[in-house]
Amino acid sequence: xxxxxxxxxxxxxxxxxxxxxxxxxxxxxxxxxxxxxxxxxxxxxxxxxxxxxxxxxxxxxxxxxxxxxxxxxxxxxxxxxxxxxxxxxxxxxxxxxxxxxxxxxxxxxxxxxxxxxxxxxxxxxxxxxxxxxxxxxxxxxxxxxxxxxxxxxxxxxxxxxxxxxxxxxxxxxxxxxxxxxxxxxxxxxxxxxxxxxxxxxxxxxxxxxxxxxxxxxxxxxxxxxxxxxxxxxxxxxxxxxxxxxxxxxxxxxxxxxxxxxxxxxxxxxxxxxxxxxxxxxxxxxxxxxxxxxxxxxxxxxxxxxxxxxxxxxxxxxxxxxxxxxxxxxxxxxxxxxxxxxxxxxxxxxxxxxxxxxxxxxxxxxxxxxxxxxxxxxxxxxxxxxxx
Amino acid sequence: xxxxxxxxxxxxxxxxxxxxxxxxxxxxxxxxxxxxxxxxxxxxxxxxxxxxxxxxxxxxxxxxxxxxxxxxxxxxxxxxxxxxxxxxxxxxxxxxxxxxxxxxxxxxxxxxxxxxxxxxxxxxxxxxxxxxxxxxxxxxxxxxxxxxxxxxxxxxxxxxxxxxxxxxxxxxxxxxxxxxxxxxxxxxxxxxxxxxxxxxxxxxxxxxxxxxxxxxxxxxxxxxxxxxxxxxxxxxxxxxxxxxxxxxxxxxxxxxxxxxxxxxxxxxxxxxxxxxxxxxxxxxxxxxxxxxxxxxxxxxxxxxxxxxxxxxxxxxxxxxxxxxxxxxxxxxxxxxxxxxxxxxxxxxxxxxxxxxxxxxxxxxxxxxxxxxxxxxxxxxxxxxxxxxxxxxxxxxxxxxxxxxxxxxxxxxxxxxxxxxxxx
Numbered sequence: 001x002x003x004x005x006x007x008x009x010x011x012x013x014x015x016x017x018x019x020x021x022x023x024x025x026x027x028x029x030x031x032x033x034x035x036x037x038x039x040x041x042x043x044x045x046x047x048x049x050x051x052x053x054x055x056x057x058x059x060x061x062x063x064x065x066x067x068x069x070x071x072x073x074x075x076x077x078x079x080x081x082x083x084x085x086x087x088x089x090x091x092x093x094x095x096x097x098x099x100x101x102x103x104x105x106x107x108x109x110x111x112x113x114x115x116x117x118x119x120x121x122x123x124x125x126x127x128x129x130x131x132x133x134x135x136x137x138x139x140x141x142x143x144x145x146x147x148x149x150x151x152x153x154x155x156x157x158x159x160x161x162x163x164x165x166x167x168x169x170x171x172x173x174x175x176x177x178x179x180x181x182x183x184x185x186x187x188x189x190x191x192x193x194x195x196x197x198x199x200x201x202x203x204x205x206x207x208x209x210x211x212x213x214x215x216x217x218x219x220x221x222x223x224x225x226x227x228x229x230x231x232x233x234x235x236x237x238x239x240x241x242x243x244x245x246x247x248x249x250x251x252x253x254x255x256x257x258x259x260x261x262x263x264x265x266x267x268x269x270x271x272x273x274x275x276x277x278x279x280x281x282x283x284x285x286x287x288x289x290x291x292x293x294x295x296x297x298x299x300x301x302x303x304x305x306x307x308x309x310x311x312x313x314x315x316x317x318x319x320x321x322x323x324x325x326x327x328x329x330x331x332x333x334x335x336x337x338x339x340x341x342x343x344x345x346x347x348x349x350x351x352x353x354x355x356x357x358x359x360x361x362x363x364x365x366x367x368x369x370x371x372x373x374x375x376x377x378x379x380x381x382x383x384x385x386x387x
Numbered sequence: 388x389x390x391x392x393x394x395x396x397x398x399x400x401x402x403x404x405x406x407x408x409x410x411x412x413x414x415x416x417x418x419x420x421x422x423x424x425x426x427x428x429x430x431x432x433x434x435x436x437x438x439x440x441x442x443x444x445x446x447x448x449x450x451x452x453x454x455x456x457x458x459x460x461x462x463x464x465x466x467x468x469x470x471x472x473x474x475x476x477x478x479x480x481x482x483x484x485x486x487x488x489x490x491x492x493x494x495x496x497x498x499x500x501x502x503x504x505x506x507x508x509x510x511x512x513x514x515x516x517x518x519x520x521x522x523x524x525x526x527x528x529x530x531x532x533x534x535x536x537x538x539x540x541x542x543x544x545x546x547x548x549x550x551x552x553x554x555x556x557x558x559x560x561x562x563x564x565x566x567x568x569x570x571x572x573x574x575x576x577x578x579x580x581x582x583x584x585x586x587x588x589x590x591x592x593x594x595x596x597x598x599x600x601x602x603x604x605x606x607x608x609x610x611x612x613x614x615x616x617x618x619x620x621x622x623x624x625x626x627x628x629x630x631x632x633x634x635x636x637x638x639x640x641x642x643x644x645x646x647x648x649x650x651x652x653x654x655x656x657x658x659x660x661x662x663x664x665x666x667x668x669x670x671x672x673x674x675x676x677x678x679x680x681x682x683x684x685x686x687x688x689x690x691x692x693x694x695x696x697x698x699x700x701x702x703x704x705x706x707x708x709x710x711x712x713x714x715x716x717x718x719x720x721x722x723x724x725x726x727x728x729x730x731x732x733x734x735x736x737x738x739x740x741x742x743x744x745x746x747x748x749x750x751x752x753x754x755x756x757x758x759x760x761x762x763x764x765x766x767x768x769x770x771x772x773x774x775x776x777x778x779x780x781x782x783x784x785x786x787x788x789x790x791x792x793x794x795x796x797x798x799x800x801x802x803x804x805x806x807x808x809x810x
Contacts, residue, residue, distance in 0.1 A: 111518045115754035132541035135521040308525030343522040346472030
């Protein structure tokens with residue numbers, strides 16, 4: 001099934017999105033162009049590694065993506081119970097499609113990533129840097145371990161890139177990346193205030209493209225786009241306002257986003273990784289840069305189900321965020337086998353029910369065999385919201 | 388061969404393990420009445436010596452779930468967690484203990500005592516590379532609203548990283564002492580802790596010696612299933628004189644059997660390494676199948692590469708470091724390092740093949756099987772096969788597929804040995 005939520009954008013703005021959409025279809029095309037110019041390219045696993053550290057080395061950091069390519073060779077190396085992100089990357093490595101990279105930083109936050117990229121390591125000859133993050137919010141407790149490991153990562157990156165990464169360069173990169181986050185938040189706020197001014201699919205295109213293209217260029221595109229969005233007329237009258245939640249690590253299939261908004265609905269807020277989660281918070285600028293990047297991990301602006309403890313509660317966050325943007329309902333999007341989400345979901349479900357917030361749940365997979373079943377469920381959910 | 392003669396020779400010395408388990412749970416149920424704090428612990432069984440030293444009663448969640456599955460009592464608990472919204476793809480160990488956490492109060496008066504575990508005063512988790520463990524423990528924190536303490540083990544990516552990981556774990560165990568002192572309002576008695584650690588060392592030294600003797604012997608005098616059952620001692624009696632006595636008894640019995648050249652199976656045709664979890668709900672079925680085909684699981688990740696398998700790294704004078712060394716278990720190593728260990732076991736114990744239990748709800752335990760087999764096959768030229776199943780959820784297991792895969796493997800091994808077909 002193919003659907004297409006109509007874009008309210010025309011002309012040059014639409015051109016910006018065409019450029020970004022290309023990066024969803026072939027996420028590393030822009031990186032390969034940079035490679036041809038002689039720039040080193042470093043792949044990073046989602047969701048928390050500070051891209052700034054790679055950028056400060058002069059290399060282009062790209063957040064590795066689940067691609068559209070059907071998984072074939074990858075099945076020779078992994079069992080089917082890894083999430084689609086891990087399986088897709090194993091498949092890409094097995095097919096030699098990661099060979100344009102100069103190295104990979106594994107940011108170990110989840111065993112699916114750990115297993116998946118342990119297999120990638122066996123399938124490529126790329127230099128790989130293993131980094132590890134604890135599943136807690138307690139900065140003080142983990143600072144000695146994380147700081148030592150991040151420092152070691154800096155040295156390993158220096159070896160790959162052949163250049164010293166000094167604090168000043170990191171600070172400059174932090175500034176650039178924080179600007180990107182600020183600009184993306186501006187777009188998010190515009191969408192919250194003017195629902196429908198850009199589609200959910202387009203919102204995701206803005207974020208995914210930011211993950212895989214030079215930030216300098218992305219910032220320029222956003223600076224060009226934002227005034228046009230602010231001036232653009234929009235209408236979301238009568239449409240059901242929705243909040244999309246979850247879908248960690250990998251992007252949502254554009255067809256699924258289109259399907260949701262094609263049903264007389266408009267997405268007014270989200271906490272998707274390829275959404276608000278990516279730019280929710282900034283790296284603080286009032287502490288030394290290495291420490292600052294670590295601090296963002298422990299206080300990344302919104303709760304992450306890969307971390308545990310009472311310091312942050314994802315349900316509290318969703319209830320507050322969805323209410324603030326006037327959402328009438330919440331749709332949870334969960335990639336199959338996403339363990340952190342699977343463990344949190346029953347609690348989220350109960351808490352939202354107690355708070356009187358209608359919600360539903362959609363499981364996604366690498367190959368969406370049919371959107372019809374999902375469509376029926378979302379239609380039923382919409383009818384319930386309108387009743 | 389008569390039916391009687393085809394029986395597996397079980398170890399007599401593990402007969403007491405069942406009562407050790409039952410007594411443990413009875414004491415656990417009584418613990419709150421005796422004023423003891425109760426901890427629910429997930430993950431690796433490394434904190435138990437410390438908990439014993441501090442008189443904290445503990446529910447070892449992974450083994451509670453395994454025991455439930457082996458006793459066919461898991462479905463009730465998994466049904467409760469399913470009703471709460473936990474999906475079938477969630478670790479079946481976790482779904483089992485979450486079922487216990489959500490067990491309805493109104494059903495308790497009529498419930499089997501196994502379902503009547505005391506609620507925790509706090510939660511502990513030792514994550515040895517399975518990030519699901521902290522998330523599982525956190526889900527229980529949300530149920531009980533009790534404090535949580537997490538130990539986490541970064542992956543040993545390269546061999547030279549090992550010491551750093553051990554230092555990081557030691558640092559975390561030091562923090563665990565402080566946490567437990569806060570929870571129990573008592574100071575740890577270090578003399579007692581060190582004595583317990585000495586008992587741990589003695590017991591696991593017997594265990595590893597027995598494993599080594601039995602695995603080298605052809606035929607091997609013990610089956611995988613007896614070794615798995617004997618882990619009850621590690622999980623329920625480690626750090627006690629009883630634990631030492633039980634493992635010494637096993638070691639002695641193994642020695643005697645080897646001296647008599649007595650195999651556990653009537654005929655041991657094929658010797659294999661078992662990768663992945665036990666298949667707890669189907670232990671009897673597996674025992675019968677392997678016996679029928681003359682296959683003995685002589686070594687396994689489960690028994691040989693975990694559960695305090697490094698007595699040489701236990702120093703009673705340094706109990707926290709000892710716990711740290713034994714936390715870097717089988718899941719804490721990257722594929723090439725893990726493969727090194729498996730190659731060593733296959734070579735040292737003259738193994739013919741590798742069998743992998745693909746556990747549907749576990750991503751970590753079987754996850755590197757294909758890569759490990761690539762290395763093992765390249766180095767030793769032995770075959771491997773996987774079958775679908777699960778550690779504690781019988782709905783993912785298909786006996787016909789499992790039988791066919793094992794039969795094919797046996798045919799291949801016997802053909803290679805030139806000894807004909809399976810009888």
